[in-house]
């Protein structure tokens with residue numbers, strides 16, 4: 001009985017330990033590995049889901065004026081510079 005319980009706990013721990021890793025991997029694409037790991041650790045699958053959502057809503061800094069702009073922007077709305085979009 002005790003053996004079954006500890007193997008279930010081990011399984012749960014194994015599954016749960018993958019969430020910070022997945023979160024970190026998603027965060028790496030968004031320059032926020034630490035945020036992904038912490039979210040995965042604290043919220044588990046919910047944290048991973050949150051990271052996926054932030055990935056779809058990516059924003060970055062304009063290389064010319066450093067204002068935060070949309071990743072798909074071809075022109076900075078702040079300084080009107082032409083920018084290469086990140087796909």
Ligand SMILES: [Zn+2]
Pocket residue numbers: 062063064065066067076077078079080081
């Ligand atoms: Zn700009």
